[in-house]
Amino acid sequence: MxxxxxxxxxxxxxxxxxxxxxxxxxxxxxxxxxxxxxxxxxxxxxxxxxxxxxxxxxxxxxxxxxxxxxxxxxxxxxxxxxxxxxxxxxxxxxLMNKVLEVRAEDFLVKVQPGVTRSQLNKELKKHGLFFSVDPGADATLGGMAATNASGTTSVKYGIMRDQVRDMEVVLADGEVIHTGGLAAKSSSGYHLNGLFVGSEGTLGIFTELTLRVYGIPEVIMAARASFPTVENAVQAVVGILSAGIPIARVELVDARSMKQVNLHSGTSYDENPTLFLEFHGNDAGLKQDVNFTTEIVHEAGCRDFKFELDSKGRAQLWDARHDLAYAFIHGAPGKRLMVTDVSVPISELAGAIENARQQIDNIGLDGALVGHVGDGNFHALVMIDLSDEEEVKKAHELNSRIVEYALEKGGTCTGEHGVGIGKSKYQRREHGNAIETMKALKQALDPKGIMNPGKILVD
Structure with a gap:
């Protein structure tokens, strides 16, 4: 148009x-x-x-x-x-990038959508607070709400949808509405926060967000644990969660990824399936959690368990995890990164990751697997030459196989990246007749179809 x-x-x-x-x-x-x-x-x-x-x-x-x-x-x-x-x-x-109000006693902050995650946390630090959702990229909070982002800390603090208390939204006809309030809970009306978060700009445009924030933990401790197999690593995660240990982050990085981490960062980490862990709490409670976790990971076959006690070592560990995509990009000049994410029940996670690894190997591409395993979400990273039609075809086939496996096991085609254009073709397969209800909502709120057309609801 x-x-x-x-x-x-x-x-x-x-x-x-x-x-x-x-x-x-x-x-x-x-x-x-x-x-x-x-x-x-x-x-x-x-x-x-x-x-x-x-x-x-x-x-x-x-x-x-x-x-x-x-x-x-x-x-x-x-x-x-x-x-x-x-x-x-x-x-x-x-340009709409102002932190409008910090309500420290309510553990709330009001921001414009262009505020970035790091910008917000810099402001919140003055109040002894932090915003929990960490997708890796320093994204804007409006974009994070639009895709219902999550990331490494979601196992403890929840995903973006869990943090949104209220939004100011501009609808397709220009009308401005608010979707919630300041109260911690409400049984009044339809849950509009849940509807708009994750709608990817197809229902309205966010112009203000009121978000939940948290007190900065007294003590933070990181660790990494390597295992002989992915199954052993996932078994350890299930054990940690079953024990009720309030783990703040638990990330799985497969052997191929660990090799790339060492190449890119100059580290010498064990090149086996590895869990990156982080604990938040106070001194006494943390010691108990760490001791219990140590027992659990060794029972699951852990080969090497090391703690990062100082902030520098902790930062290096998480930089290695967050920079993994860039490590692959820099290691394959001229190629583009195709990354796909799915989420499955935790009981199906080991099988899903093993299946994804087999599919990558069978299809003949260089790829790696990482995941927020505490909530069953993992990513496949593959470098492809967009000018090579055969390679692109293989990458799309790989994406499809990983998604189909997840859907067969009761999972979802995307745990946090969102639908956009890449996952729109799986919407009917995942949601069945509920897709018609979604279309009816879209038609009611955007009858002329001007709001980010061609995304999510595309047959």
């Missing part, structure tokens, strides 16, 4: 300042891609609003003229969520 007519640009410049409406080719290209392997596609125009009122007016104008709108944070998404395949207006939220 072409919107680069002089009249359209003129109308947008009546809504916001001239210098915040652009058709500059470089900026269009920046907003036509994310960090995924999906094919880029340019928007027709990019706008940079500063207020909810401006967002409302832009969306209202777009709705009246049936122009697609796609909200854009930092472009760190992994399934093509922000790629505007039908052109239209890319609404960049980067």
């Amino acid at each position: 072409e919107v680069t007519t002089l009249s359209t640009i003129t109308e947008l410049k009546k809504i916001i300042a001239d210098d915040r409406v652009t058709t500059n080719e470089t900026i269009l290209e920046q907003h036509g891609r994310d960090e995924s392997y999906h094919t880029p596609s340019l928007p027709d125009v990019v706008v940079f609003p500063e207020t909810t009122e401006e967002v409302s007016k832009i969306v209202k104008y777009a709705n009246e003229n049936r122009i697609p709108v796609v909200p854009f944070g930092l472009g760190t998404s992994l399934e093509g969520h922000v790629i505007p395949y039908q052109g239209g207006i890319s609404i960049d939220m980067s």
Whole structure:
């Protein structure tokens, strides 16, 4: 849908300042891609609003003229969520980046959607607080809510949906609503927070978020434990969770990944399936948790269990985990990373990971597996040459096999990356007739289909 007519640009410049409406080719290209392997596609125009009122007016104008709108944070998404395949207006939220209010006694913070995770935690540290969701990338909080992000700490603190208390949302007709309140719980009305979190810009655009935050733990301790097999590692995780140990992070990194970590980071970690763990608490409680965990991992066949007691060693451990995708990217120049994630019941996790490993080996690609195993979520990372049709075909086949296995075991096609364009083809397979209910909600809230069209609900 072409919107680069002089009249359209003129109308947008009546809504916001001239210098915040652009058709500059470089900026269009920046907003036509994310960090995924999906094919880029340019928007027709990019706008940079500063207020909810401006967002409302832009969306209202777009709705009246049936122009697609796609909200854009930092472009760190992994399934093509922000790629505007039908052109239209890319609404960049980067100028709406203020921490509006810290309610320390309520353990709440109100932010604009362009605030990043690290920016928020820097502000919260002054109050002895932190925001728990850590997807690895320094994403915007609006984008994290849009994809229902989670990450390494979700085993203890929950996912993005668990942290959202209220949102200000601009609907397709420009109307502004709030989805919740400040109270810790409510039995009033439909659960709109749950509806909008994870909707990927297809139902509305977030302009404010009220989020739950936590006190910074008195003591933090990290550890890594290597095992002969993935099954042994998962057995240890089940044992830790069954014992009720309040583990803050428990990440599985397979042998291939550990090799890449050592190559990229200059470390000399054991190149076997490894758990990265972190404990939050006080001195007395932590000692008990650590001692119990030590017993459990050794019973599960742990070969090497080492603690990182100082902040430098802890940071190095988690940098190695978070930088793993970049370690593969830097190790394969000229190739792009295809990363897929699925989630299964924990009882099915070892089988799902072993199946994924077999599929990678059988299909003939170089790939690795990592996961937030405490909640049954894991990722497959594969480097592919996008100019090699056969390699691309193999990568898509691998993705399909991993997803199908997860769905057969009662899992989901995505535990945290979101649907976007990459996982839309699995929606009917996963949700059955419920997809029609989702379509009815989409039709009711966005009857002209302008909100991030072509994402999630695509047969």
